[in-house]
Amino acid sequence: MERRTTRQLTLGDDRTGLVRIGGDAPVSVQTMTSGYTYDIDACVTEINRLAAAGADIVRVAVPKRADTEALPEILNQTRVPIVADVHFHYKRALEAVEAGIHKIRLNPGNIDDREQVNAVIDACAQRNIPIRIGVNEGSIIERKDKQVRMEELGKFFADHRQGHLMAIMIAKLEEYLEIFHARDFHDICISAKSMDARLAIDTYREISKRFDYPLHLGVTHAGPRETGSIRSVVALGTLLAEGIGDTLRISYASDAVYEVEDGLEMLWSLGLRERVGAELIACPTCGRIQVDLFRLVQDVRSRLAADIEVPMKVAVMGCVVNGPGEAEGADIAVFAGDRKGIIYVQGQRVANIPEDEILDRLLAECRKFQDRVRAGEVKLGEKTVEIVPPAPIGELGSGVDKIARGQVEQVSIGKT
């Protein structure tokens, strides 16, 4: 996948290690704490939990002086780069910089005094701290001069159903960036988040044409995970598949660990990050099912997450219909039948066991396989089986010739 070329910024220190955003760096996953930052113990616990889930960067809110006062101790007890999320009070940014924060986020929708922004830029420049300019549809449209700006900018993107919002967000970015450029500050990442997936896609496409700063992707206020995941992945996945986006935050009204897990899974699925841990394949079940597969899949998932770091493919299938194919596609596969499970490792059958032994045996095989991969005895994805193509189907013949000629026939079903 060809990715858009962007500048690169670096954040972190000796304790956290460095995380790069943009350029040739892998797309990073961010999230944000939900507790009060001034509650140091709770904040540290939350940050460490999010880092353990795989977050590359964690953001904290600093609305009060007590929050920035807590930062030195929080930074001392955590090992992941921390971003201070600053709204309304530019002094919180100055205090966070003084505390040793790794990155600042400013919202042009609520900090727009040029002298205040200059003060933050100068403080960050002195310490090589990057700044994200985070435009947000929600705070932009609440501006006092909304009507004036709508009339002024309404002519741009006039054929877009929400062109005025795109124009306002892009114009705000342009105006804000001028302040940074006047001070020759380019250690910048930008975002323009909307709660509407289609608007987010179109706005990021537009800003990716206009700026070469790394882009922080996000759909804001995406809602609970059940629906927010669809809205986020459809927007961010589309952009990432087009090569747009250097870091991302999925935002749910639920545990932020899900934001990290889903962000990582999206990047793994797109091949934009190297997978950590097992990839689980499972069938949706149907009327042929002969074991309690849903429960088995959830049990396998949590045990794999705890025990397996090697990116092996594990398939859990409800019956033999797709079993052999999955056994060939996965490193380890189990397919069930008649309250039993048949386990394959790299295409070779290794066990035929009762249903209640499937979980333990499958995990034992996964751990053993992991040890062998680490010892260099076997390679992931390497099989000894051969894939046999299906035989031609009676009079219809084989599709091989047609595939080779690039032909696709139109078929009418049920036509008299």
Ligand code: SF4
């Ligand atoms: S693997 Fe078997 S049980 Fe699962 S969906 Fe396919 S046919 Fe149904």
